[in-house]
Amino acid sequence: MVDLALKMILDDKTRFAITVLGVGFAVALVLTQVGLFFGLLDNASVTIDRLDADLWVTARNTPNVDFANPFPESYVQRVRSVPGVTRADNLIVWYAIVSLPSGAKEQVVYYGLENFPLWNFPWDVASGDPSDLRRGRYVMLDESAERRFGAFEAGDYREFLGRRLKIIGKTRGARSFTTSPIAFVDYGLAQALAPDELEGRTTFVIVKLDPNADPIAVAAEIRRRLPYNDVYTKADWASASQHYWIESTGLGLTIFLTVFLGALVGVVIVAQTLYASVAEHLSEFGTVKALGGRNLDVYGIIAEQATFAAALGYGVGFLFAQALGPVLEQLDMRMIITPTVYVMVFVGTLALCLAASALSFRKVASLDPAIVFRG
Amino acid sequence: MLAIEARDVTKTYGEGRLAVPVLRGVSLSVARGEVVALEGPSGSGKTTLLCILGCLLTPSSGRIAIDGQDVDPHRADRLWKVRRRSIGFVFQQFNLFPSLTATENVQYTLNLRGWRGRKATREADRVLDQVGLGHRKDFRPRDLSGGQKQRVAVARALAGSAPLILADEPTGNLDSEAGAQVLDLFRSLAKVENRGLMIVTHDPSVRSIADRVISIRDGQLTTGEAN
Ligand SMILES: Nc1ncnc2c1ncn2[C@@H]1O[C@H](COP(=O)(O)OP(=O)(O)OP(=O)(O)O)[C@@H](O)[C@H]1O
Ligand SMILES: [Mg+2]
Numbered sequence: 001m002v003d004l005a006l007k008m009i010l011d012d013k014t015r016f017a018i019t020v021l022g023v024g025f026a027v028a029l030v031l032t033q034v035g036l037f038f039g040l041l042d043n044a045s046v047t048i049d050r051l052d053a054d055l056w057v058t059a060r061n062t063p064n065v066d067f068a069n070p071f072p073e074s075y076v077q078r079v080r081s082v083p084g085v086t087r088a089d090n091l092i093v094w095y096a097i098v099s100l101p102s103g104a105k106e107q108v109v110y111y112g113l114e115n116f117p118l119w120n121f122p123w124d125v126a127s128g129d130p131s132d133l134r135r136g137r138y139v140m141l142d143e144s145a146e147r148r149f150g151a152f153e154a155g156d157y158r159e160f161l162g163r164r165l166k167i168i169g170k171t172r173g174a175r176s177f178t179t180s181p182i183a184f185v186d187y188g189l190a191q192a193l194a195p196d197e198l199e200g201r202t203t204f205v206i207v208k209l210d211p212n213a214d215p216i217a218v219a220a221e222i223r224r225r226l227p228y229n230d231v232y233t234k235a236d237w238a239s240a241s242q243h244y245w246i247e248s249t250g251l252g253l254t255i256f257l258t259v260f261l262g263a264l265v266g267v268v269i270v271a272q273t274l275y276a277s278v279a280e281h282l283s284e285f286g287t288v289k290a291l292g293g294r295n296l297d298v299y300g301i302i303a304e305q306a307t308f309a310a311a312l313g314y315g316v317g318f319l320f321a322q323a324l325g326p327v328l329e330q331l332d333m334r335m336i337i338t339p340t341v342y343v344m345v346f347v348g349t350l351a352l353c354l355a356a357s358a359l360s361f362r363k364v365a366s367l368d369p370a371i372v373f374r375g
Numbered sequence: 376m377l378a379i380e381a382r383d384v385t386k387t388y389g390e391g392r393l394a395v396p397v398l399r400g401v402s403l404s405v406a407r408g409e410v411v412a413l414e415g416p417s418g419s420g421k422t423t424l425l426c427i428l429g430c431l432l433t434p435s436s437g438r439i440a441i442d443g444q445d446v447d448p449h450r451a452d453r454l455w456k457v458r459r460r461s462i463g464f465v466f467q468q469f470n471l472f473p474s475l476t477a478t479e480n481v482q483y484t485l486n487l488r489g490w491r492g493r494k495a496t497r498e499a500d501r502v503l504d505q506v507g508l509g510h511r512k513d514f515r516p517r518d519l520s521g522g523q524k525q526r527v528a529v530a531r532a533l534a535g536s537a538p539l540i541l542a543d544e545p546t547g548n549l550d551s552e553a554g555a556q557v558l559d560l561f562r563s564l565a566k567v568e569n570r571g572l573m574i575v576t577h578d579p580s581v582r583s584i585a586d587r588v589i590s591i592r593d594g595q596l597t598t599g600e601a602n
Contacts, residue, residue, distance in 0.1 A: 293459075370431040373543050
């Protein structure tokens with residue numbers, strides 16, 4: 001089979017390259033923005049996703065994991081007595097001001113637990129042992145803090161809310177949406193750092209369930225026993241924390257607009273260049289019709305060209321996004337592009353390119369093949 | 376066997392006060408293996424008639440049969456099938472695809488006619504050899520002379536055994552020598568391959584290769600004498 005569509009493209013490589021770059025630009029824009037969006041959102045819930053708890057008990061109306069409200073720590077007993085609960089512990093998430101050697105002050109979010117290993121938390125330890133945290137005024141800090149705090153090593157001391165804590169190790173990948181670095185301390189120390197608010201109080205109760213227990217039923221029972229608290233499954237709490245940030249920052253709308261504009265730019269470029277190309281090759285399409293081609297055959301040629309533009313443009317955008325990933329990583333920004341996103345963006349690119357090519361269909365549909373005899 | 380037969384074909388462009396009657400009852404036929412020249416002054420309706428015979432244009436009235444089969448010219452959505460199967464065209468402007476080589480130009484048409492793969496390749500080679508372009512198969516139109524381009528167009532029209540070939544001023548863009556070569560080729564291939572050939576022309580040299588000359592004036596045939 002002679003591939004007229006492809007040969008036409010190859011005959012005007014410049015125009016086609018412009019089309020491909022246009023699509024590639026739009027795809028790169030959409031992929032990086034969506035990737036950054038999911039990267040940011042992941043920060044909003046990464047601790048929830050990684051901590052090995054099935055249910056989270058929060059103070060009433062706590063909007064997200066970073067903005068915790070205290071409630072009596074004794075509530076944990078009531079949770080432990082609920083059937084189906086294997087384990088329940090208090091977890092403190094609170095803010096502290098850290099004084100740096102430079103004299104500057106920075107904020108951290110600290111997580112306080114009695115038994116870190118039991119909850120598989122922190123999940124990625126670069127150095128030190130979380131089970132040592134209970135042995136004294138110790139802290140582990142996430143590596144990402146170096147951007148704010150400057151370099152630090154295990155054995156260094158830093159002043160947290162006026163108390164000197166010894167850094168005994170580093171973790172990786174613990175981030176918060178607020179971009180405050182994350183620290184890990186013993187539960188007792190967590191309370192002692194902010195005695196006014198946290199004396200005898202906790203901010204969360206985390207719950208591990210019996211494998212056979214029904215999370216919904218257990219959550220309902222905890223709610224019945226703790227009427228002034230909220231209870232979430234892990235997934236619901238992660239999504240509540242994410243949605244808080246999507247809504248309160250307008251991030252959702254921003255990302256929607258970016259994707260919309262990216263798609264629009266792509267469609268306009270493809271529609272415009274394809275239309276110009278069709279107009280230029282009109283007499284060839286007339287010849288195709290005169291030789292016995294149907295409208296469908298001509299649509300096929302244009303649609304094939306749009307498909308090539310979509311596929312190559314997607315490839316360009318894909319490579320660009322891949323190359324940008326490490327660069328952004330250097331700037332401490334993370335893109336998370338799941339295979340689903342890649343597939344959806346590809347399908348969207350293809351669909352929009354075909355839709356853009358359909359604008360040219362009308363021009364050839366009404367094309368009278370008799371033009372071949374009229375000079 | 377008649378390659379084409381037309382009965383009482385009329386064509387009026389436009390409607391009402393703007394109506395322009397162009398063909399006023401034309402009847403003609405071209406047999407397989409016959410070469411017919413259609414002459415007439417400019418504006419007499421030659422191209423219009425050729426478009427109707429070639430199923431590119433619907434007549435206002437009249438009947439057409441191609442290779443013995445009636446064509447319903449009002450089923451515009453079906454005419455492409457008739458063109459695909461039964462008609463080869465040669466145009467004054469050549470109308471080759473500039474991005475395709477000579478062989479590909481022929482093969483593409485064969486593909487439209489349902490010929491695939493090696494069968495199409497062999498047929499394309501055969502007709503290009505016949506028009507004497509065996510050594511230019513992989514040339515693009517831009518690298519061919521006018522006469523060579525028109526020979527590719529002739530090869531394209533011959534490829535795939537359409538019973539009827541219609542040509543509108545095929546020598547109009549050629550110098551007289553190249554034009555004469557194309558006409559000789561045309562005649563001999565129409566004979567060898569037993570196709571009906573109708574050539575619309577101003578060019579008097581067409582008369583010398585035609586079996587029959589038909590003249591049209593103001594939308595009516597005036598003569599139909601044998602050569
Ligand atoms: N689409 C159209 N609409 C209206 N009138 C038309 C149309 N096409 C052709 N005509 C008219 O029909 C008449 C015949 O045109 P046609 O092209 O068939 O002549 P021709 O014999 O081929 O002329 P030439 O030798 O100059 O090519 C002309 O008067 C022309 O103006
Ligand atoms: Mg004409």
